[in-house]
Amino acid sequence: MSAHKSGWDTCALCPRLCRSSCPVATGSAREAATPSVIAAVMLDVERELLPDSVGRDAITLCTDCGACQEHCHLHIPLPELLRQTRLERVPRPALEPLHPIEGIGDWIAVESDERPFAQILGTALGTDVRRWHTSDHLGVESMAYSGFESRLERIRAKVGSGRVVVISGGVAKVLQRAEVGFQWLSEVVRDLPQGEGSCGSGGDRPLACCGGAGPLREFHRADALRTGALWLERSTEWVVQDARCRAHLGECGGAVIDPLDALMERVSARDSG
Amino acid sequence: MTVSEVASSTELLDRYAAARDLWPGGTLEFWQGGQAPRPDRVYWPETPEEVARVLQRASEEGVPVVPYGLGSGVCGGARGRAGSWAVDTKRLNRIGPIDASTWTVEAEAGVNGQQLEDALQARGFTLGHSPSSISCSSVGGWAAARSAGQFSSKYGVFEDMILGMTVAMPTGELVRLGTHGDGDPSLLPLLLGSEGTIGVITSCTMRIWKTPEARWLRGYRFSSVEDALDAMRRLMQSELWPSVVRLYDPVDTRIGGKTRPKSDKSRKNARWYRRWLSGVAQLDPVRRRSLVLPLALPGLVNRLFDGLASGCLLIIGWEGRPAVVDALSAAGRAILEERGEDLGAAPGARWYNSRHAVSYKLMPIFERGGFADTMEIAARWSDLPRVYEAVRQAVRPHAVVLAHMSHVYPEGGSIYFSFAGRGSREVYEALWSAAQEAVLSMGGTVTHHHGVGALKARWASAEVGAAVEGWHELKSRYDPNGVMNPGRLFVPVPPRDAGPDPRLHEIDGLVRVEVEASVEDREADCAALGFEQMFPWESLPAPSRWTRSHWQVGWTEVSGRVGAQHCRLGRGPRSASGPDLRGWLAQQGAAHCTVPVVPAGEHWMGSGRCEDPWGVARELLRSDLRPALLEVRDGRLWIGFRGPAARVLGGVASRWVPGGLAEESWAAPVLPSGELESCELTDPECVSVTAQGGFRRVR
Numbered sequence: 001m002s003a004h005k006s007g008w009d010t011c012a013l014c015p016r017l018c019r020s021s022c023p024v025a026t027g028s029a030r031e032a033a034t035p036s037v038i039a040a041v042m043l044d045v046e047r048e049l050l051p052d053s054v055g056r057d058a059i060t061l062c063t064d065c066g067a068c069q070e071h072c073h074l075h076i077p078l079p080e081l082l083r084q085t086r087l088e089r090v091p092r093p094a095l096e097p098l099h100p101i102e103g104i105g106d107w108i109a110v111e112s113d114e115r116p117f118a119q120i121l122g123t124a125l126g127t128d129v130r131r132w133h134t135s136d137h138l139g140v141e142s143m144a145y146s147g148f149e150s151r152l153e154r155i156r157a158k159v160g161s162g163r164v165v166v167i168s169g170g171v172a173k174v175l176q177r178a179e180v181g182f183q184w185l186s187e188v189v190r191d192l193p194q195g196e197g198s199c200g201s202g203g204d205r206p207l208a209c210c211g212g213a214g215p216l217r218e219f220h221r222a223d224a225l226r227t228g229a230l231w232l233e234r235s236t237e238w239v240v241q242d243a244r245c246r247a248h249l250g251e252c253g254g255a256v257i258d259p260l261d262a263l264m265e266r267v268s269a270r271d272s273g
Numbered sequence: 274m275t276v277s278e279v280a281s282s283t284e285l286l287d288r289y290a291a292a293r294d295l296w297p298g299g300t301l302e303f304w305q306g307g308q309a310p311r312p313d314r315v316y317w318p319e320t321p322e323e324v325a326r327v328l329q330r331a332s333e334e335g336v337p338v339v340p341y342g343l344g345s346g347v348c349g350g351a352r353g354r355a356g357s358w359a360v361d362t363k364r365l366n367r368i369g370p371i372d373a374s375t376w377t378v379e380a381e382a383g384v385n386g387q388q389l390e391d392a393l394q395a396r397g398f399t400l401g402h403s404p405s406s407i408s409c410s411s412v413g414g415w416a417a418a419r420s421a422g423q424f425s426s427k428y429g430v431f432e433d434m435i436l437g438m439t440v441a442m443p444t445g446e447l448v449r450l451g452t453h454g455d456g457d458p459s460l461l462p463l464l465l466g467s468e469g470t471i472g473v474i475t476s477c478t479m480r481i482w483k484t485p486e487a488r489w490l491r492g493y494r495f496s497s498v499e500d501a502l503d504a505m506r507r508l509m510q511s512e513l514w515p516s517v518v519r520l521y522d523p524v525d526t527r528i529g530g531k532t533r534p535k536s537d538k539s540r541k542n543a544r545w546y547r548r549w550l551s552g553v554a555q556l557d558p559v560r561r562r563s564l565v566l567p568l569a570l571p572g573l574v575n576r577l578f579d580g581l582a583s584g585c586l587l588i589i590g591w592e593g594r595p596a597v598v599d600a601l602s603a604a605g606r607a608i609l610e611e612r613g614e615d616l617g618a619a620p621g622a623r624w625y626n627s628r629h630a631v632s633y634k635l636m637p638i639f640e641r642g643g644f645a646d647t648m649e650i651a652a653r654w655s656d657l658p659r660v661y662e663a664v665r666q667a668v669r670p671h672a673v674v675l676a677h678m679s680h681v682y683p684e685g686g687s688i689y690f691s692f693a694g695r696g697s698r699e700v701y702e703a704l705w706s707a708a709q710e711a712v713l714s715m716g717g718t719v720t721h722h723h724g725v726g727a728l729k730a731r732w733a734s735a736e737v738g739a740a741v742e743g744w745h746e747l748k749s750r751y752d753p754n755g756v757m758n759p760g761r762l763f764v765p766v767p768p769r770d771a772g773p774d775p776r777l778h779e780i781d782g783l784v785r786v787e788v789e790a791s792v793e794d795r796e797a798d799c800a801a802l803g804f805e806q807m808f809p810w811e812s813l814p815a816p817s818r819w820t821r822s823h824w825q826v827g828w829t830e831v832s833g834r835v836g837a838q839h840c841r842l843g844r845g846p847r848s849a850s851g852p853d854l855r856g857w858l859a860q861q862g863a864a865h866c867t868v869p870v871v872p873a874g875e876h877w878m879g880s881g882r883c884e885d886p887w888g889v890a891r892e893l894l895r896s897d898l899r900p901a902l903l904e905v906r907d908g909r910l911w912i913g914f915r916g917p918a919a920r921v922l923g924g925v926a927s928r929w930v931p932g933g934l935a936e937e938s939w940a941a942p943v944l945p946s947g948e949l950e951s952c953e954l955t956d957p958e959c960v961s962v963t964a965q966g967g968f969r970r971v972r
Binding site: 010012014026030041047049050073 | 361
């Protein structure tokens with residue numbers, strides 16, 4: 001079979017120079033998670049040399065952090081290609097509508113999982129905090145849906161003058177696209193305890209932030225600095241800011257820093273004390 | 274710990290990912306729709322003990338093992354094998370303490386090279402190892418395939434940096450060598466370069482250096498390769514130890530436009546050309562096959578390039594302490610400017626800033642219907658021009674060929690050929706066969722720093738000849754069931770006798786002596802030819818590598834008989850044709866070897882009395898001085914330099930030694946040999962020093 005046109009070509013032929021930038025490939029040590037290997041898998045799926053199921057396994061290894069594109073000298077938009085491909089190939093329900101923002105107060109806590117972020121933040125700040133719960137409607141996956149651009153204006157309108165606090169890199173990306181200002185939890189509540197342990201490395205060094213990509217990198221860097229974590233752009237150690245990061249990097253059995261977990265422990269200790 | 278507790282996967286996705294390394298032949302196969310053989314299971318051991326358990330189980334069950342690091346090998350050494358287990362070392366990723374007192378670092382095999390360098394740089398150190406693959410290759414791979422980096426002239430190739438190593442064996446043992454433990458010291462050179470055919474390297478301890486305070490980097494234009502080679506040789510044989518020496522042949526110089534500063538007009542033209550190329554690339558059928566036509570006519574394209582080419586570019590640099598850089602570069606300029614035209618700092622800066630970007634340039638050639646590959650060989654100085662021409666002539670019918678020379682030593686250097694050909698397996702295989710045979714026929718070594726793998730196994734086996742018996746002995750001891758990376762490194766080939774030892778040329782900077790000759794006899798042999806030994810060891814071989822400075826070599830080539838066959842190993846400097854079997858060959862009796870020599874010329878020697886003289890000696894080495902003589906005698910520190918910079922370097926040393934140095938008349942040094950062991954610098958029995966510490970004779 002001869003080679004044929006595909007968006008995967010250059011990455012599939014690349015000597016895997018982006019591996020060290022990828023939090024999943026580095027954290028899990030799986031060669032299969034290397035972005036250029038994922039591209040090779042997808043090329044062979046398209047050429048019907050590998051089954052679709054292997055392609056789905058490969059593309060869902062990507063956490064969409066964008067680090068590979070930033071690392072690449074050619075700046076190939078592989079994350080976008082993977083996002084589009086996941087949309088096409090991985091079955092999903094329709095995009096949920098934006099949830100209402102519940103409660104009163106200036107602050108808005110975006111809850112991206114089942115933890116009571118708004119309640120905990122309200123206790124910590126001693127003020128009312130509104131709750132904006134999200135599953136995929138405000139996460140990075142929503143960016144892959146065709147209706148994404150049209151909801152950016154509605155996101156801005158919902159937030160209004162509220163002070164948004166986030167714990168998820170994916171949500172942060174969406175808010176940034178919507179040009180909505182936000183703060184990380186660790187910017188609002190200072191001196192959150194430093195995590196210990198490591199992800200995959202087995203050492204006793206503090207964890208570091210995976211970095212995200214583009215303008216978000218600075219937010220991640222600040223977050224890492226405030227939590228006392230190392231900042232290593234190429235690292236085997238990561239702060240997990242995203243549910244999918246947590247799922248993937250959890251495979252290697254490492255501890256993770258999560259500012260909200262730390263805050264919950266602090267509030268809980270204060271309440272019981 | 275049982276093998277079932279070691280992380281592993283039998284998923285097709287993981288087996289697929291471990292099937293292919295970066296061998297361009299495999300890339301061509303992949304691009305054309307072929308499939309590399311896949312392992313049955315991938316293991317991710319997290320400790321050396323886990324590696325040993327997996328290897329032991331594989332040996333017991335007779336399952337072949339393919340070690341897999343970051344998969345950056347270009348010779349197919351980590352290519353998958355059906356029915357095998359892949360042992361992926363990426364979870365062996367700990368960087369041990371960076372020891373600022375001994376200037377050493379330990380790193381596990383799976384540590385990414387760039388991550389290691391970043392960690393060192395953050396502490397003000399450097400490993401000095403900078404292969405173009407640094408961001409996609411690992412410490413274990415560097416050791417297994419005898420890697421070399423772009424600053425090898427100063428810091429040595431990777432094996433020169435190794436002080437200790439731990440290796441997991443299929444017998445279940447962990448062999449700890451050098452600074453790692455009391456394993457048989459003679460095993461270290463046999464396991465470096467063994468490419469996973471004996472065991473799996475799990476960690477290495479390496480020398481490190483302070484990040485250089487000064488860097489001097491310039492370009493010189495020479496009208497011919499021969500003139501440039503002559504200047505490079507004289508720099509190395511004058512003991513001026515540049516950090517970078519890179520000569521681009523006329524075709525490479527022309528294609529890269531390397532000798533001309535980028536004018537506004539050329540930039541504008543380049544932008545126009547890139548836009549045009551980008552536009553063409555959008556036309557799918559054109560994009561897919563746009564290189565097929567020119568690459569189908571390699572003879573014509575090579576002749577066209579020959580016609581366009583004129584002159585060649587040498588990138589040359591020194592780095593380290595400013596006073597040393599000034600002294601060495603001033604003496605170097607005098608040699609360079611005899612026949613070279615100074616192009617200033619711009620070519621050096623251009624190279625430095627893009628030194629790791631070459632890997633991105635190869636994909637478009639495959640995408641457009643061709644293949645690209647590289648071949649790095651080495652030879653003595655007198656053979657280099659012949660090898661260069663022979664390989665070019667052998668390759669030209671099959672592919673477009675250009676070359677650069679980027680690793681040089683007092684006794685010779687490496688040539689790095691780059692090929693681009695039509696994407697055909699037949700062309701690819703014919704090219705490699707012709708090129709490797711040309712190297713062997715001209716007396717060179719078939720590999721310098723990419724290793725052997727599956728690609729070069731036939732020719733490496735022919736080069737090593739009957740001395741491969743040394744490797745078989747090791748296999749039978751540690752891998753009796755032959756499970757480790759079969760089909761790689763050495764394969765059965767028709768026996769080839771190496772023939773009589775070739776005549777050495779004056780420019781080689783080598784003299785052939787009997788291995789068992791005394792230092793006095795060696796000195797007399799050299800003096801009769803007008804030379805003195807560069808490293809006059811009391812006896813050969815030189816002491817183990819972790820007890821001497823990395824630039825101090827013992828023998829270079831060793832020849833002897835194995836049964837009825839004459840063998841010759843080390844045909845070029847730092848040959849990476851498998852493990853270093855020279856010591857084994859020398860033990861077979863009646864062996865000869867070549868030793869590096871320098872013409873009797875300028876010298877400077879001084880002595881001074883100071884407190885802690887061995888401590889001062891170590892600091893001089895850490896300050897980038899490389900004296901020919903450095904010893905403590907009668908409580909005084911003695912230091913001597915040779916070559917055109919000798920007197921200036923002597924002045925620098927005098928300033929750095931407390932109390933200064935009084936000039937003395939030159940006396941030929943003798944370097945201690947035999948087994949040495951670490952000692953305190955204040956130990957009265959200390960006999961030698963490296964940047965890492967002192968050594969005394971084993972009691």
